[in-house]
Amino acid sequence: DAGVIQSPRHEVTEMGQEVTLRCKPISGHNSLFWYRQTMMRGLELLIYFNNNVPIDDSGMPEDRFSAKMPNASFSTLKIQPSEPRDSAVYFCASSPQRATNGYTFGSGTRLTVV
């Protein structure tokens, strides 16, 4: 099993540009989560999906952020337009829907907006 795969690993973009982060969960995992990690705010849950359906997006900071899960093997997190304060590490994680298990995290995408 290749684990949760995120791309790109690093992204540097200019303010105002659109950024798309990608995630491939572990096959068979029904739940997918997007987190943002910053020094100031720690790990924040942005949104999560169960069976490709968004369940809770209350952590999405503003309308510039959007997430989709068109099928069980792929999800995107898009920021449009990007701002310097969006600079952070973005993690994707997946798990079986049974809550007994912890998540399996991807390696994260470090986003820098200049």
Next chain:
Amino acid sequence: AQTVTQSQPEMSVQEAETVTLSCTYDTSESDYYLFWYKQPPSRQMILVIRQEAYKQQNATENRFSVNFQKAAKSFSLKISDSQLGDAAMYFCAYRSRRSNDMRFGAGTRLTVKP
């Protein structure tokens, strides 16, 4: 909403010694799961140990063990025979059985001195 508090931003331990990292949480639920994750400089999030709230017995994984006090809502991590490779950020996390999402504490940075 559930909150997770790690009151020790930084801790240090001498190699081969024992260290305990603290975590408290706030919840009105009775059925939930608690986790400790390790994040080394590579930034990969690694599950260290988990505890099910309905189990009174404290979980152990090799040199890692927890002290789970449900009434006090406390979940500390003990690392025995500390090794240089244990140096990392450690995050305590709470996962509700009902809602499936996971909330993290702010983290404790552990330094291991040779």
